[in-house]
Amino acid sequence: METSLPNALLADPGLQTRAAEALERDGDRAPLALRKAGIDPDLAAAALTLADLRRHARAKFGDLAPRLYFTRAGLEQATRWPVAQRRAARFAAAVHEVTDLCCGLGTEALAFAQAGMAVEAVDMSEATAGYAAANAAALGLPVRVTVADALETPLAESAFADPARRSGRTRNFNPADYSPPLDPLLARLRTARFAAVKLGPGISHDWIPAGAEAEWVSVDRDVVEACLWLGEAAEVPRRASLLKAGEWHELTGTGEERAEVGDVADYLYEPDGAVIRAGLVAELAETLNARTGSEEIAYLYSDTLAESPFARRWKVGEVWPLHPKKLKPLLAERGIGRLTIKQRGTGIDPAALRRQLKLKGPNEATLVATRLAGDHVAILCAEV
Structure with a gap:
């Protein structure tokens, strides 16, 4: 359960600044420094916790982090700000108002409001809703925050939900254990004309309802979430969306195609995790004029070198049997x-293979252990 945001801390930006400065300057001695300054120990602890969370939040929120209010659990589940902004833009292009269910700290609600939409943010926890309201006020955005059950709240023309995926300190990987559970939440969202629900990136394709669009999102090669788009929001069966160096790239398809199987070639491509999870390896292979060495494995091979934001690239050097005793002298020779x-x-x-190889020497390389036509092989290569 989230703890409430102390009103004394909320009303004292100066204390927030002093806590951030003390944490930066004094580290572990920051609590003592604030207590010596006459600040109540509980209030000092709350201020330092907030300062620490804001410091960690920069990875997700950038320059907004020092203005927002966080809890540890809320920050962990919060959407990265560029991802929330992009999703809000997709909503705003189609609808004018949205109900944000399970709003948490309010990240999505803030992005919707920034995009010019009328927003009602809903959460069952009064304490959590308080953080969402404080964040909306901190950014000067018109978000209406209410405490209510996501499965009973009347919906606007569009709706978004980010169900809780933790129970205390335990992460729930089964969507039936989300709060609220995914099936009744999907049934509720289908009553809106335009809707989406954020899920963990490991969601099984078995949970994708008929007619929905399933999107996987990665940020600088890290797959951060999945999103199901429902109703009029569904545009394609599968989508992989990648944010790299501040630029978005998209690959779409059915998720049912299979890449051609063939031999290893001059170049090896490793698809981004979002492409793999979306089942779009075949679509990527087509753009690269590439093939896979085994139907179940996502490495691709091509005789030509092509630029793609959707894959890392290696120049293939040598292909050997995957036997540690044979690999050790071959690597030593090089x-x-x-x-x-x-x-x-x-x-x-x-890690165990590296210990067996007992590597020595000045040179550096990449070894890809995989299967080709059913054989286990080791491909020595260098990233392009």
């Missing part, structure tokens, strides 16, 4: 002392 080991489809433990 003076490879620094080796990045990647694996897919072999079940090996890269």
